[in-house]
Amino acid sequence: VRNMHLETDDLDDQMAGLHIAALDVAVVPYHAYLNSGWTLLALTAGLPVIASRTSTAQETVPPEALVLFEEGDADSLAVAIHRSWRLDRTASRVAALARADAVHPEIVARQFAKELSARTL
Numbered sequence: 001v002r003n004m005h006l007e008t009d010d011l012d013d014q015m016a017g018l019h020i021a022a023l024d025v026a027v028v029p030y031h032a033y034l035n036s037g038w039t040l041l042a043l044t045a046g047l048p049v050i051a052s053r054t055s056t057a058q059e060t061v062p063p064e065a066l067v068l069f070e071e072g073d074a075d076s077l078a079v080a081i082h083r084s085w086r087l088d089r090t091a092s093r094v095a096a097l098a099r100a101d102a103v104h105p106e107i108v109a110r111q112f113a114k115e116l117s118a119r120t121l
Helices: 015-022 039-043 074-084 089-103 105-120
Strands: 025-026 050-052 066-069
Touching: 025 039, 039 050, 039 089, 050 074, 066 074
Parallel strands: 025 050, 050 066
Antiparallel strands: none
């Protein structure tokens, strides 16, 4: 496929950043998204996400930046990729970046500490 490049080598941080900056969309193949580094990385880069309809992506990725497909169905994935081209790029970028900020480890840690404090005092 002439518009696709497969990189099989490990990427250092700089090269990974360059590759991510070149992406239009992130396909996250996981079923469970607990602690998914790739999902958070995609959101932090302001990328829309393509994920399985039966995954937990809808709990993590805002709807403006999410396109769903039927897991195990290549045609459904192809349709999702095509649908991702029609997303409002500005709205999906803003929503993805806002969600990345909301789930930043410092924010989550602070919320967790407040909850623990409220329950133990």
